[in-house]
Amino acid sequence: MNRIAQFEKVSFAVFADGWRDVFGNENGAGAAYERIPLPRRATEGSAGYDFALPFDLSLAPGQTAKIPTGIRARIDEGWVLMIYPRSGLGFKYRLQLNNTVGVIDSDYYYSSNEGHIFIKITNDSNEEKTLSLTEGECFAQGVFTPFGITVDDAADGVRDGGFGSTDVR
Numbered sequence: 366m367n368r369i370a371q372f373e374k375v376s377f378a379v380f381a382d383g384w385r386d387v388f389g390n391e392n393g394a395g396a397a398y399e400r401i402p403l404p405r406r407a408t409e410g411s412a413g414y415d416f417a418l419p420f421d422l423s424l425a426p427g428q429t430a431k432i433p434t435g436i437r438a439r440i441d442e443g444w445v446l447m448i449y450p451r452s453g454l455g456f457k458y459r460l461q462l463n464n465t466v467g468v469i470d471s472d473y474y475y476s477s478n479e480g481h482i483f484i485k486i487t488n489d490s491n492e493e494k495t496l497s498l499t500e501g502e503c504f505a506q507g508v509f510t511p512f513g514i515t516v517d518d519a520a521d522g523v524r525d526g527g528f529g530s531t532d533v534r
Contacts, residue, residue, distance in 0.1 A: 369441040370509055372403040372414070375479040383433030383481055393420070400500070401435040404507060413506030415451065416484065422504075424488035424496045429463065432504070437480035440471040446507045448484060454504060458496045459489040462505070469507070476525050 374380070377398050384394040397419040404414035416434055424430055438446050448467030454460040463485040474480040484505050488496045498504055514520075 367511075369444045370446065371439045373437050373439065374398070374401060374403070374435050375437050375481045379479045379481050380433060380435045382478075383435075383483065387431050387433055397500070398435055402501070404436060412508050413449070413451075414508075415503035416448075416482075416505040416507065417501050417503050418498055420500050422496075422498050424486070426488055426490040426493055426495070429485065429487045432484045432486065434482045434484060436482050437474055438469055438482070438507070439474050440469070440509070442471050443511055444509050445470055445512050447510055448482070448505055448507050450486065451503055451506055454496065458494050459491065460496060460504070461487050461489050463487055467505075467507075472523075 375383075377395070380398050380401075381391050381394045384397070385391055401419050402417050404416050406412075406414055416436065418432065419435055422430055422432075440446055446467075446469035448462065448469065449455075450460045450462055467482075467484060469480075469482060486504065488494075490496070
């Protein structure tokens with residue numbers, strides 16, 4: 366097995382910024398931050414590292430939630446962290462990530478937001494099922510994957526941020 370990454374918590378200041386972005390205030394952010402576990406695999410044969418919710422969540426069909434995980438990942442060059450919904454939640458509730466699959470690049474760790482991983486989910490149930498999860502329950506999973514580049518690759522940009530920060534024209 367290749368050991369190519371390390372999960373860490375972002376600083377409380379960065380987490381609190383994300384919390385305010387979601388909730389409009391900092392109420393409860395400190396307690397939630399203290400209880401955030403680092404993602405881990407459930408079994409020796411698991412590929413995915415489970416991400417836990419930092420707060421209770423209930424999503425009716427069609428509802429969306431943006432989750433500040435409080436987590437960042439230091440990833441070796443040549444690897445990427447792919448984020449997916451937990452298989453059981455996808456199967457039972459059609460829980461989906463709003464960007465289909467989250468792609469966490471190795472250089473995201475060095476962004477001014479400390480590489481804080483946000484996960485935006487939607488309950489896309491067509492069976493009228495409400496998804497209810499409590500703080501600490503796992504809702505998403507991350508899988509580390511190697512990747513290649515083209516022989517004529519000349520990328521030399523520098524990242525500072527997440528969504529859309531590397532848009533090249």
